[in-house]
Amino acid sequence: MTHMKYQPTRARCGGIAAAIVLLCLDCPRAEAHLVTTGLGPVYDGIAHLALSPADLAVVVVLVLLAAMRGPRQSRWLLALLPTAWIVGGLGGLTFQITASLDWATGLSLLLAGALVAADLNLPLPVVATLAAIIGGFNGFSTGAALARTPHAALELLGILVALIVIVTLIAGVVVPLKAFWMRIAVRVLGSWVAATGLLMIGWSLRA
Amino acid sequence: MKRNFMKTKSQTTVACLLLLTALAAPSSAWAHIQAGEAAGFLSGVLHPISGWDHVLAMISVGLWGSQLGAPAVWLLPVSFPMVMALGAMLGLLGIPLPGVEIGIALSAMVLGAMVLAEKRPALWIAAGVVGFFAIFHGHAHGTELPAGQSGLLYSAGFVMATGCLHGVGIAIGLIHRWATGRVILRVAGAAVAVAGIFFLFAAFK
Numbered sequence: 001m002t003h004m005k006y007q008p009t010r011a012r013c014g015g016i017a018a019a020i021v022l023l024c025l026d027c028p029r030a031e032a033h034l035v036t037t038g039l040g041p042v043y044d045g046i047a048h049l050a051l052s053p054a055d056l057a058v059v060v061v062l063v064l065l066a067a068m069r070g071p072r073q074s075r076w077l078l079a080l081l082p083t084a085w086i087v088g089g090l091g092g093l094t095f096q097i098t099a100s101l102d103w104a105t106g107l108s109l110l111l112a113g114a115l116v117a118a119d120l121n122l123p124l125p126v127v128a129t130l131a132a133i134i135g136g137f138n139g140f141s142t143g144a145a146l147a148r149t150p151h152a153a154l155e156l157l158g159i160l161v162a163l164i165v166i167v168t169l170i171a172g173v174v175v176p177l178k179a180f181w182m183r184i185a186v187r188v189l190g191s192w193v194a195a196t197g198l199l200m201i202g203w204s205l206r207a
Numbered sequence: 208m209k210r211n212f213m214k215t216k217s218q219t220t221v222a223c224l225l226l227l228t229a230l231a232a233p234s235s236a237w238a239h240i241q242a243g244e245a246a247g248f249l250s251g252v253l254h255p256i257s258g259w260d261h262v263l264a265m266i267s268v269g270l271w272g273s274q275l276g277a278p279a280v281w282l283l284p285v286s287f288p289m290v291m292a293l294g295a296m297l298g299l300l301g302i303p304l305p306g307v308e309i310g311i312a313l314s315a316m317v318l319g320a321m322v323l324a325e326k327r328p329a330l331w332i333a334a335g336v337v338g339f340f341a342i343f344h345g346h347a348h349g350t351e352l353p354a355g356q357s358g359l360l361y362s363a364g365f366v367m368a369t370g371c372l373h374g375v376g377i378a379i380g381l382i383h384r385w386a387t388g389r390v391i392l393r394v395a396g397a398a399v400a401v402a403g404i405f406f407l408f409a410a411f412k
Contacts, residue, residue, distance in 0.1 A: 053363065057363075102359075117285050170223070173219070173223045188284055191286070191289055191370075194292075195291065195292035198293065198296055199349070200359050202295065202296035202300060205299070
């Protein structure tokens with residue numbers, strides 16, 4: 001019995017690279033919340049994070065924070081973040097608010113990004129608490145925005161699916177990074193997110 | 208014959224990159240926010256690379272970091288964006304900073320001179336010098352958002368573009384390990400310093 005290990009050839013890598021370039025060049029425009037595509041509220045929810053850069057940045061930086069500490073913290077984040085987001089989302093649906101919460105999202109980015117940049121050896125309870133608070137708050141903000149749509153609960157379900165997929169994929173990439181320069185790259189990314197968060201606070205104070 | 212289709216780490220990475228590329232595809236972003244706002248990201252990316260004063264100063268940070276070696280080579284690019292954002296925040300809030308253009312010109316001059324002289328001060332001094340000038344660069348970016356564009360995406364764009372310019376400087380600075388490369392770097396530092404003098408004259412006009 002022969003076991004053939006799948007080896008990426010140059011041609012295969014070239015094909016994948018070409019696919020990425022084509023994807024970048026020919027990405028169809030998604031009409032507002034996918035409503036006109038007829039895919040429904042679940043897919044609207046799945047697309048939400050892709051269409052909301054601030055929410056996506058929050059998720060990415062929290063995953064980076066946990067993944068830099070290893071698989072244990074990442075597994076906890078995979079359970080905690082989507083749960084907190086959905087609980088917060090249901091809260092937002094219940095207690096609707098109209099005030100802008102951009103400053104708080106900026107604060108989340110600043111805090112989590114600065115922790116990634118500092119690469120502090122944070123214990124699990126600290127990361128878990130941070131993920132629960134930030135996830136819950138951003139979920140609340142999302143829920144409050146979704147409350148105006150007719151199928152908000154289904155959209156939240158879509159967001160839950162997207163969160164689980166994104167957390168799993170990014171943690172899967174970051175956890176195995178052991179090389180020194182790769183950790184530096186993640187820290188630089190964290191500092192970019194923190195800087196963007198600081199600026200987001202500035203924009204909300206200016207508005 | 209039984210074939211094992213176990214995915215390799217590189218395949219997984221490529222698959223993740225493909226997904227992230229799809230998520231970051233710019234035309235999708237047009238759908239969610241109001242038309243025209245997504246242009247903010249592009250404006251932000253283009254802003255730091257649209258002026259030679261910014262470009263030369265940012266690349267000099269990378270060059271100097273390479274000359275200084277670890278930990279400065281990675282500490283400067285990690286700390287610079289946050290200090291720059293602080294300066295941008297001042298600009299956003301309408302807090303005036305006197306002599307912004309002069310400060311930017313001086314940054315090119317001083318950083319170029321540091322590369323030319325291959326100065327190796329203590330880490331906190333190097334970080335202080337770079338951080339001081341970062342405030343001027345940030346203030347200029349913060350006050351120049353084109354009307355009707357997304358502030359968040361503009362901010363993310365100019366932070367990323369600045370970081371990439373640092374990366375370019377660090378990559379060029381890798382030639383520092385060879386004797387000829389060290390000479391070339393010092394010549395490049397001299398060129399940046401001379402350009403800084405030119406920018407300074409222009410700022411006073």
